[in-house]
Amino acid sequence: MIKFERKAERNIMSLNTASLADLIFTVLFFFMIVTTMKNEQSTIEYDTPKSQNIEKISNKQHILYIYIGRQKGENTFNVQFNGTFTTPQNVGQMVAKARTKMTKQDGVDTKICIKADKDTPMGIINDVKKSLQLANALGIIYSANQTNTIENKP
Amino acid sequence: MFRRKHRHDTGFLNTTSTADISFMLLIFFLVTTSIDSEKGLLRHLSPLKDTETQDKSTCLQRNMLPICIGIDDHITCDGNEVTAQELKLRVEEFVENSENSPFLPQKNERNIPLLGLCEVTDEHIIAVEVDRNARYDTYFHAQEAIMSAYVSLRDKLSRKRFNHPYSQCSQAEYDALTQYYPQRISETERENTD
Secondary structure (H helix, E strand, O other): OHHHHHHHHOOOOOOOOHHHHHHHHHHHHHHHHHOEEOOOOOOOEOOOOEEOOOEEOOOOOOEEEEEEEEOOOOOOEEEEEOOEEEOOOOHHHHHHHHHHOOOHHHHHHOEEEEEEOOOOEHHHHHHHHHHHHHOOOOEEEEEOEEOOOOOOOO | OHHHHHHOOOOOOOOHHHHHHHHHHHHHHHHHEEOOOOEEEEEEOOOHHHHOOOOHHHOOHHHEEEEEEOOOOOEEEOOEEEOHHHHHHHHHHHHHOOOOOOOOOOOEEEEEOOOEEEEEOOOOEEEEEEEOOOEHHHHHHHHHHHHHHHHHHHHHHHHHHOOOOHHHOOHHHHHHHHHHOOOOEEEEEEOOOO
């Protein structure tokens, strides 16, 4: 008897999943277009300043990132560029080297994004800036987090 | 006709796994990419040779607005301690000099395309002095205040003369506004005082 019942169940029409693949491909293409690849991750911790009215940087292709922050459990500030630690004085040379690898037009458009921790002493930032000036990398972006709530600024 | 019927008999390709494959691709892209766009304050550093051309002693007292960024989140503007919001208003007042006050920057007549002959304070200097031990956060908010002061002045002028906000300006209008309110910020460093 049980066997008979099972045979009857088999007659249920199966769902046609042929278009499912197309649907998911559409979603996939959407994501491929709207997103950008993550670039190298920094190993230091940083918490950028918060701000309400900052501009969005449109062209992410020509941005080089300098991370300034603390390593976990340590109290000294480090500068990281392209995955390696460096000193504020040397970062300009490294940026210049990275720019030579780009095409001419990209090199001109390149901006340097400084992702620095809120508590970084200005001495380090100034040294980095001086070093960038020497390397003739003049367009810089001070990275920040957007907040919507009104905070008491210092 | 016969042949066509024959073709119908060939088995269909099993496409059930295509969905799974594309799902895997989708998840791969979701993991490796980031949607968040970069946000921040865009600044242009002055080229090295230009920084020494203008000596501070040669410029008039009225053209200078000294701003000091010190330790413990202290921002001093012209000797008085200010908040970031107050700093923005001070910078606006200083750069605009709407009443041609003798204590604010001198005005020079300039012929600017699209705007015609106008009096602009193109000799003003915002002299930012930064303590080496000041926090980056303080510096950032001071910079932001100065930048937003310029933006709001340019926006005001754009609405008055071009009848639309600064963000909708064409390149030519943008250049004219930049000539009217040029950004003149000098940054110096102060060694540790204590």
